[in-house]
Amino acid sequence: MTLKLENVEVTIQAAPILRGVNLEVAAGERMGLVGRNGAGKTTVMRTITGLATLAGGKVFWEGEDISVMEPRDRARLGFGYMPEDRRLIPDLTVEENMLLPAWVNNSIDGPKGLSFVYDLMPELTQMSTRKALLLSGGQQKMVALGRALIAGSRLLLLDEPFEGVAPALAKRISDVITSLKGDGLSVLIAQSELSHSADLLQRESVIERGEIIKVNVIDTSLQEQQV
């Protein structure tokens, strides 16, 4: 497995948020992380990026224990993270926002990444010089996805990518993610419900009260397994 969470526990102000989470994502796999609000989806994402501190358990990337690795060093492994609230830099332009990962990581080819993103989402080309603060929520989602794609050459972590966007735009984002098939890129998508992503996932892990309660195999060639 490329990414593996082993008995991960996270507490925030003494409250247990994740309780013995086990999760595995294979190379090139598109995995869903489904659960209600407050189930711990975002905390799982933050744990993988290194933004949440582990109270127990371990996180492995390609067999290497990265549990204590700094977020910036994990980003350099090729992790692209699109947070739920987009978190763009308001005073920077669309293009600058997307190029930011390339500025801080020499292994990322900025112009090539940008060209890749513009090919996938041509609508971003027209707004490339516009400041992020002037964009609508849906447009910001697209930019955040573009930025995550430039940073995430190996693992893409998308937190509620379809939430709060118009159905047409949600479909567009879904199409973009689907088009990444076959690139060896692992994708983990956290969301409350599967309406927009049922077709693009191979497996989904269901999380409830900080625990993975089951893993459903959506791809019919695989079997359903209970955790």
Add this chain to the structure above:
Amino acid sequence: MMRFSVFTYAAIGFVALAAGAIVLPDWAMFLFAMALAKGLVCLGIVGMMRGGVVSFGQGLYYCLGAYTATLAANFLGVSDIFLLTLLSAAVCLLVGLIFGPLLSSYRGIFFAMLSLALSMVLYGSLSKMSFIGGTDGLNIGAPTFLGWAPEGRPLQTALYLYVVTIVVISGALMRVYFDSEQGLITQATRDNELRVEYLGASVRTVMAYNYAFGALLGGIGGTIAVLALGHVDPEFAFWTTSGEFVFVAILAGYLSVPAVFFAAIILELVRSFSSLYFPNTWQLSLGIFLLIVIVTLPSGLGSLVSRRKGQNT
């Protein structure tokens, strides 16, 4: 295109300021030289402000630069203004690179207070060092310019033009830095450190670099100030001096480089005329002036330029 326009503006700024050497009377030329020297220190603070921290101890580098130049002149016999500036800049950059990584872990009031503490340590130490003048400080002779030793008005003019040259070059380079990738990362850091971290940047490194740049500019500003004044004392590192730099930085805001020097000149003018006409209440005038600017332009004088740019585009 962008860099071409920065240097075009710099050239225009140089001509405008250099014209002061012809039209300004002696007292005004001295006042402008001092204001521009202090503006350099404030530019360093503005560089840090763009990353979301404010140093309340830039007096440390202002003083260190001034003392380095004075000691080099008095004990090593160096009189060349270029050498003195280089020496002070190098010493301050070195100290900034030592303290930068330490301070870069702190934010907000902790960063401000720690930087202030460092400058007050220097103030206290210098006050007790009687062999370099103690609280009386030291005098420094007139500098030479590559072997040329002017006196009187030519000296003042040469010094003024030197300040203008340094200010224009530093201002242009800082503008280029602010618009560079590293500068934009600093701006992103101000917005939210976490998002910069998970994109792969080290916020501490960014902060440490900005602090070191601030130290460098502080040292150069201190050198120019001591050469203009001819005297340095520990007051250069006192908290009120650092407070004055913060005052100018707030007045200017972090959006525009020329605004920093403009604010420094305004402050010097307001202070000079206030102390002339209201000798007992000039601080009150200064306070009222700052209040008016904060209320009417919360992002500083630089926001006037930004607004105009925004209207044009």
